Amino acid sequence: MSKINCVAIDDEPFALEIMADDIQKISFLNLVGTFSNPMDAWELIKQGKVDLIFLDIQMPVISGTQFLRSLPKPPMVIFTTAYQQYALEGYDLDVVDYLLKPIPFDRFLKAVNKAEELFRLRSKEQQNLPxxxxxxxxxxxxxxKQIKIYFDDVLYVEGLKDYVKIYIKQQSKPILTRMNLKMMATKLPSNLFCRVHHSFIVALDKISAFQKTKLLVGEKELPIGRKFAEFFEQQYQQ
Incomplete structure (x- = not known):
């Protein structure tokens, strides 16, 4: 039975050391990396080599919640934090569990058992797919009606709370559908599209130029959100 590949992300070295030690005590977990900066884990996660993230929330470069929101197809996540006020946001982000530091080992074990159960369930569902x-x-x-859209035809997507506008090549009027931007991102390949702002996902090959705070798709200027800028530049310049 395959192990769950996981990473731990925390800007506090001592907390990261304790988390790594706890992970290594669990037979079905395989620790593939520890990181003090979420950005350093980005490439590993994007390549699909991580099944579970143990993620601190309050970090100086980018918060755990911001980092999770920026991932187009996030793996399972267990939040590890000293602050209880983020619990509701964790629920909204559909994380596996929310652990308050200092984390008792029995509470840690309960969380990873939940992750293991979910992992096995998803693996079984994947095996049964045609x-x-x-x-x-x-x-x-x-x-x-159901509309078929080719990835190559999409220029960018604009989010409007519970709706998105999909802008298509050689079509002046966007396609409007009831869906939030996070759900839209799950339909788009992460190697072809990138979320660059709270309100925009862009086709990487349709970008003609960019600066730190904006980019061009043809003649259309779109903003680049500050928290998305570094991820975007990494993905676009590969």
Whole structure:
């Protein structure tokens, strides 16, 4: 039975050391890295080599919640924090569990058992899926019908709370559908698209130029959010 590949992210060295020690006591966990800066874990996570993140929340470069929101297809997450006030936000982000420091080992064990159960369930579901060829399109529901959209035709997506506008090549009017931007991101390949702002996802190959705070898709200028800037530059310049 395969182990759960996990990383621990915490800007406090002592807390990171304790977490790594606890992880190594669990037979079904495989610790593949510890990081004091979430940015250093980005590439490993993006490559799909991480099944579970133990993630601190209050960190100087970027908070754990901001980091999690920036991931297009996040793995399972267990928050580890000294601050109880983030519990509701953790619930909204659909994390596996929320651990308050100092973390008793029995409470840690309960959290990782939940993660292990979820991991096995997802693995079983994946095994039961039919084998299909790679697709280059997705469907969305708009104007009372299912619309097929090719990835290559998408210029960018704009989020409007509970709706998104999908801007398509050679089409002046965007396609409007009831969906939030986070859900939209799950339909788009992370190697082709990047979230650059709270309100925008952009097709990387449609970007003609960018600066620190803005980019161009054709003649359309879009903002780059401060918390997304570093992730965007890493992904775009690969």
């Amino acid at each position: 084998v299909v060829e790679d697709v280059n399109f997705f469907f969305i529901y708009s104007e009372y």
